Amino acid sequence: MQVTLFLVHCAGCLYYLIADRYPHREKTWIGAVIPNFRQANLWIRYISSIYWSITTMTTVGYGDLHAQNTVEMIFNIFYMLFNLGLTAYLIGNMTNLVVEGTRRTMEFRNSILAASNFVGRNHLPPRLKQQILAYMCLKFRAESLNQQQLMDQLPKSICKSICQHLFIPVVENVYLFKGVSKEVLLLLATKMKPEYIPPKEEVIVQNEAPDDVYIVVSGEVEVIFFNGESEQVVATLGTKDIFGEVSALSDRAQSFTFRTRTLSQLLRLKQATLKEAMQGKPEDSVVIIKNFLKHQIEMHDLKIEDLLGEDTGEYDHGNIPCNLLTVAATGNSSFLEDLIKVGMDPDVGDSKGRTSLHIAASKGYEDCVLVLLKHACNVNIKDAQGNTALWQAIAARHHKVFNILYHFALISSPHAGGDLLCLAARRGDLDTLRELLKHGLDVDSEDHDGATALRVALAEGHAEVARFLVMNGASIDKVSLDDGASPARQTTVPPDELRELLQKRELSHPITIVDSPVAPSVVREVGSPGNSRKGRSDNSAHWPRVSIYKGHPFVRNHSSEAGKLINLPATMEEFRTIIGKKLKVDKNNVVVMSDEGAEIDSIDVIRDNDKLFIVAEEHMNTVSLTNLVSGSLHVS
Numbered sequence: 001m002q003v004t005l006f007l008v009h010c011a012g013c014l015y016y017l018i019a020d021r022y023p024h025r026e027k028t029w030i031g032a033v034i035p036n037f038r039q040a041n042l043w044i045r046y047i048s049s050i051y052w053s054i055t056t057m058t059t060v061g062y063g064d065l066h067a068q069n070t071v072e073m074i075f076n077i078f079y080m081l082f083n084l085g086l087t088a089y090l091i092g093n094m095t096n097l098v099v100e101g102t103r104r105t106m107e108f109r110n111s112i113l114a115a116s117n118f119v120g121r122n123h124l125p126p127r128l129k130q131q132i133l134a135y136m137c138l139k140f141r142a143e144s145l146n147q148q149q150l151m152d153q154l155p156k157s158i159c160k161s162i163c164q165h166l167f168i169p170v171v172e173n174v175y176l177f178k179g180v181s182k183e184v185l186l187l188l189a190t191k192m193k194p195e196y197i198p199p200k201e202e203v204i205v206q207n208e209a210p211d212d213v214y215i216v217v218s219g220e221v222e223v224i225f226f227n228g229e230s231e232q233v234v235a236t237l238g239t240k241d242i243f244g245e246v247s248a249l250s251d252r253a254q255s256f257t258f259r260t261r262t263l264s265q266l267l268r269l270k271q272a273t274l275k276e277a278m279q280g281k282p283e284d285s286v287v288i289i290k291n292f293l294k295h296q297i298e299m300h301d302l303k304i305e306d307l308l309g310e311d312t313g314e315y316d317h318g319n320i321p322c323n324l325l326t327v328a329a330t331g332n333s334s335f336l337e338d339l340i341k342v343g344m345d346p347d348v349g350d351s352k353g354r355t356s357l358h359i360a361a362s363k364g365y366e367d368c369v370l371v372l373l374k375h376a377c378n379v380n381i382k383d384a385q386g387n388t389a390l391w392q393a394i395a396a397r398h399h400k401v402f403n404i405l406y407h408f409a410l411i412s413s414p415h416a417g418g419d420l421l422c423l424a425a426r427r428g429d430l431d432t433l434r435e436l437l438k439h440g441l442d443v444d445s446e447d448h449d450g451a452t453a454l455r456v457a458l459a460e461g462h463a464e465v466a467r468f469l470v471m472n473g474a475s476i477d478k479v480s481l482d483d484g485a486s487p488a489r490q491t492t493v494p495p496d497e498l499r500e501l502l503q504k505r506e507l508s509h510p511i512t513i514v515d516s517p518v519a520p521s522v523v524r525e526v527g528s529p530g531n532s533r534k535g536r537s538d539n540s541a542h543w544p545r546v547s548i549y550k551g552h553p554f555v556r557n558h559s560s561e562a563g564k565l566i567n568l569p570a571t572m573e574e575f576r577t578i579i580g581k582k583l584k585v586d587k588n589n590v591v592v593m594s595d596e597g598a599e600i601d602s603i604d605v606i607r608d609n610d611k612l613f614i615v616a617e618e619h620m621n622t623v624s625l626t627n628l629v630s631g632s633l634h635v636s
Contacts, residue, residue, distance in 0.1 A: 007086065008057060011079055012049035018071055027068045057083045108140045131200065138198040138263065156190075163189040167267060170217055173240045175295050179287045184277050192267040197260045204244055206257040212268050213244040219264025224257040236261065248274055249292050250330040279338055289335065293326060324348065328356035333367035337375075346377040353383035361389040361405060364398035369405065379409045380416075390420060394435050402439065407554070407597040418445035421453035425469070428462040433469075440598035440605055443474045473604060544568040544608040550583045553595050553613040563611075572603045579614055591615045 019028035020038070030037045030048055037045060052065040056079060067073040115136060119129045151159050167189040171177055177185060194217070197203060204210045206226050214221075221237040234256060237243060243258050248271040278285035324344050327336045336356070340346055349355045357377050360368035369389075373379070382388055387395075390409055393402040409416035421441060424433040433453070437443060444452055454474040457465040470476065549563035564582045569575050580587035592600040595611045606612070 004057075004086070004090070008050060008053045011057070012046070012053035015052060015072070015075065015079075016045060016049040018075060022069060022071065024069075029065050029068050029072055032068050033065065056080060057086075104140070108136070111136055131198075134198045135201070138196055160186060160190055163192070167192055170215060170240055170267065174215055174242045176242055176245055176288060176291050178291055180284045181281065184281050184284045187277055188269060188274065191273045192269050195266050195268055197264045197266055199260055199262050199264075201260045202257055203260065203266070204254050204256075204258040206255065207253050209247050209253045210244050211271055213242065213248055213271060213274060214258075215267040215269070216241045216243075217265040217267055219266075220261040221264060221266075222259050222261050224259055225255070226257060231257075244271075245274075245292065246296075247271070249289070249332050249335070252331055275334060278335065282338065285335060285338070289327060289330070289332075293330065296330075324356040325350055325354070325359055328359045328365065328368050328372075329363065331360075331363065331365040331368060333365070333371050336368055337371045340371070340375045346372050346375055347381060349381070349383065352385075353381075355381055355383075355389070357381070357389040358383055358387070358392050361398065361401050362392040362396050364393075364396060364401055366398075366401050366404070369401050373404070373408055379405055380413055386423070388419075390416065391423060391432075394420070394439075395429075395432055397435065399435075399439070403596045403598070406439070410599070413448075415446060415448045417441040418447040418452070421445055422447040422451055422456045425453040425457040425462060425465050426460050428457075428460065428465055430465055430468060433465060437472060439596070440594055440600055442599075442601055443469060443472055473602070544606070546606060546608070546610045546612055548579060548582065548612050548614055550585065550614050552615050553593055553597055568603070568606060568608075570603070572601070575603060583614055585614060585616065589617050591617055 016030065019025075019030045022028050025031040025037070026035060029052070030045070034040055034044075034048070048065070055065075056076070067076050112133065115132050116129075118124075119132065151162060154162070164186055168185060171185055171189055171192075172180075177188070192215070197219075203214060203221065206224075216237050216239055218239060221241070221243065222233050223235040223237060223243070225232045225234050237258075244254070246252065247254055278288060324336060324339055324346060327339060346356055349358075355377070357369065357372045357379070358381075360372060379390070380388060388409075390402065390405050393399075393405055406416065413419070417436075420436055421433065421443070424430075424436060443454075446452055447456075452474065454466060454469045454476065457469060544567070545565060546568050547563045547565050550561055566578055566582065569578060575592075576587040576590070579585065579590065579592075591614075593613045593615055594600060595613065600606065600612065
């Protein structure tokens with residue numbers, strides 16, 4: 001408007017100047033209307049000039065003030081051409097202002113229309129439609145509150161100051177970061193992204209492993225547990241609460257669903273950023289882990305006895321030690337490896353003799369077990385009760401962890417299988433004994449003292465265990481059946497009963513051997529050692545077949561040699577002969593292994609469709625510890 005008025009003023013003054021300087025006053029535009037215009041009042045002359053200028057600019061004039069000479073005609077021509085361009089410019093600007101003012105509204109309407117069409121076309125339920133529309137409405141209303149786009153344009157120094165002012169007061173009051181240095185808090189605050197989440201929106205879903213940690217700035221978030229049939233609201237989070245940290249610090253999925261109850265503002269932090277900050281400041285990492293463990297205990301998600309054992313008198317919830325034992329109890333493999341790298345000994349135990357490997361194995365934290373094995377921890381350490389990590393894994397039925405530990409134990413202790421079987425027999429633990437046999441351990445394996453599980457069971461007076469072992473193929477050659485046997489053996493399982501059990505086994509008495517937990521259960525007819533396979537083939541229309549491969553099951557991934565599918569023979573000797581012919585190896589210098597790394601020396605433990613790996617004995621000693629760790633990681 002100011003530019004237009006200025007141009008009107010300038011054009012009127014120039015037009016009057018032309019008339020004033022023209023020699024014939026009566027032949028000018030103003031002289032034709034006011035003959036003696038020079039004697040007229042100044043304001044009359046100025047208003048006349050402005051009137052002509054405005055009427056010419058807005059229209060083409062009314063004709064009452066028009067050009068009387070050639071000079072004025074030329075000026076009018078250029079002035080009206082200039083007015084055309086000025087008018088187009090003004091109209092264009094006004095149009096842009098109107099369109100820009102309504103652009104967001106038009107885009108919002110278009111998005112709502114597109115969402116409605118999408119819902120109708122795909123027949124989505126009304127609940128999803130409401131969530132989609134609510135999110136779009138929230139995004140439209142909160143678009144003006146989005147400061148991230150502005151902050152991305154600012155230098156880092158200014159962004160740090162802004163984040164310190166906006167986020168630090170909230171972050172430093174979150175339980176996880178209490179006692180953490182200002183440096184780490186500022187680093188985390190600069191990496192946080194504010195988000196507005198509409199009501200009834202699921203931020204984290206139960207049993208998923210999220211990539212982010214969230215801090216509630218405003219609003220409410222419900223903690224929901226879904227049991228498969230109904231939902232139960234466990235708790236409600238408010239300002240300065242945090243969720244998603246369980247997955248970040250313990251490497252396990254979330255146990256609850258987190259759903260917004262009201263319109264909520266959240267600060268989103270990447271888990272990778274949190275872990276990088278912890279790795280950069282080990283002393284702050286200790287504080288964060290302590291805060292996390294204390295909170296888990298207070299929320300009854302973790303018992304202090306699980307961290308410190310039964311002797312917890314010298315500790316309270318506010319004085320939890322941060323060592324390999326407590327970190328292993330949380331399952332945080334990355335932080336566990338960081339602590340080992342800074343010099344902590346993985347073989348240090350607690351007051352009960354439990355090492356971090358014991359705890360990780362008992363809880364089934366495979367990643368932690370692999371980290372500890374990678375750093376050469378001792379697999380054979382026993383706690384105060386005589387339990388190794390192997391025993392803890394099989395007792396808790398963590399079969400995958402047991403397979404990894406068992407293979408490592410065999411390298412340093414050839415009697416690892418016999419020690420486990422004898423320990424189970426000594427304790428009369430029939431369930432654990434069954435689990436060990438499922439993993440392919442030889443029932444006649446000897447411990448470091450040369451005793452077998454059957455001999456130990458008889459010596460300890462466990463009759464049921466002894467009967468189970470005999471019926472599952474235990475040899476009684478090393479067990480005396482004479483009258484001179486010890487009284488303990490005579491009172492538990494009399495020699496006559498042992499002979500009767502042996503006769504039942506030799507007469508193909510049917511017994512049930514449950515297969516590994518990862519495969520369906522099967523029932524086998526176990527007969528005499530010489531013709532057990534033959535007896536089974538006579539009663540079945542299907543002859544068992546197995547696949548044989550050359551190479552170690554943990555490191556064979558680098559080989560491209562194809563395997564062989566063969567019929568399973570009746571004896572182990574025939575099986576070795578076929579192996580020698582098919583794979584071109586020395587049958588007397590090979591070890592037969594399962595796909596889980598267990599050594600097989602009996603034909604009766606081989607099942608239909610098994611995958612067997614043939615390893616030369618000299619190659620067994622060349623498999624290094626590092627290769628086994630990497631192989632286990634690849635398999636998992």
